[in-house]
Amino acid sequence: MKKLLLFLFLILCTGCTSSHTAAPSYNEIDIEMKTNPTDVSLNQSTQLQFKVHANGKLVDSADVKVHIQKGDHGKIEKITPKQISKGSYSLKKVFSDPVLYHFTIYTQINDTTEIATKEIDLRKKASTKQENSDHSLSSNRQQNHSSNKSSDFFIHIMKDDVIKANQETKIMAHLMKKNGLVTDAKVQFEYFQNGSSKHKYVDAKVRPDGAYEAKIKLTKGTYTLICHVEKDKLHAHEQSTLTAQ
Numbered sequence: 001m002k003k004l005l006l007f008l009f010l011i012l013c014t015g016c017t018s019s020h021t022a023a024p025s026y027n028e029i030d031i032e033m034k035t036n037p038t039d040v041s042l043n044q045s046t047q048l049q050f051k052v053h054a055n056g057k058l059v060d061s062a063d064v065k066v067h068i069q070k071g072d073h074g075k076i077e078k079i080t081p082k083q084i085s086k087g088s089y090s091l092k093k094v095f096s097d098p099v100l101y102h103f104t105i106y107t108q109i110n111d112t113t114e115i116a117t118k119e120i121d122l123r124k125k126a127s128t129k130q131e132n133s134d135h136s137l138s139s140n141r142q143q144n145h146s147s148n149k150s151s152d153f154f155i156h157i158m159k160d161d162v163i164k165a166n167q168e169t170k171i172m173a174h175l176m177k178k179n180g181l182v183t184d185a186k187v188q189f190e191y192f193q194n195g196s197s198k199h200k201y202v203d204a205k206v207r208p209d210g211a212y213e214a215k216i217k218l219t220k221g222t223y224t225l226i227c228h229v230e231k232d233k234l235h236a237h238e239q240s241t242l243t244a245q
Helices: 002-019
Strands: 029-036 045-054 063-070 076-079 082-085 088-094 100-109 112-121 140-142 153-159 168-177 186-193 200-203 212-217 221-231 234-244
Touching: 029 100, 029 112, 045 063, 045 100, 063 088, 112 221, 153 221, 153 234, 168 186, 168 221, 168 234, 186 212, 200 212
Parallel strands: none
Antiparallel strands: 029 045, 045 088, 063 076, 063 100, 082 088, 100 112, 112 140, 153 168, 168 212, 186 200, 186 221, 221 234
16 A cells, blocks of 8 residues: 555656746847837827847747836836737837837846837927938847946946845935936836736935935845936936845
8 A cells, every 4th residue: 555655656746847847048138129100200100019039039928018208207108018929019109299208118038037228209300290300219228237327327226235025125326427426316216026017116315425215125035126217318227136035
């Protein structure tokens, strides 16, 4: 009887081992955005298409979220594009104002998160009848600790070495230019647990020493942290990782 039970146990263990295959990992995820028509006009429907490549190939297992902000201080519109073919996701949008539109594209494939920023500049579109105006799509891939850095501006994120779950922790950022700290910007931290579509936002307050600080409380897990910065015409962000133990 004991031998029979041992035999059945070994069969069950073998079945469990074979049924759990490791999810593929991706070292490089690229997000491409195109518009149709290419020359975007005001007050007309525009199709935005996002193509997701992982390790050089189109993938259809991505979770894609798009945040659209009108100008530097407009409300963020959150849209989930529909998948129309392998690795291709699409949404329709009507642009009503001649401003610079900011796009933040979040792509999740298994446990890998990729963030890209792009822009559509409609500031020279005074009316829908104007022709041959400027239309730019500028991208800056965000992966690991990369950021929207220029030659004279960058963001430095600081966090506790050990973050305890369900306890308040501080996150800070320094904004630096060639001539010193930037202390009059609008700074907001965005954070979300890897694999979750729920994003949380907290505004940071500038301290007397020039650092921007916010306090958050995390449950156990690994989180993506994004520091958003707005000042005059500048719109930049820096990405980091938080792990609550």
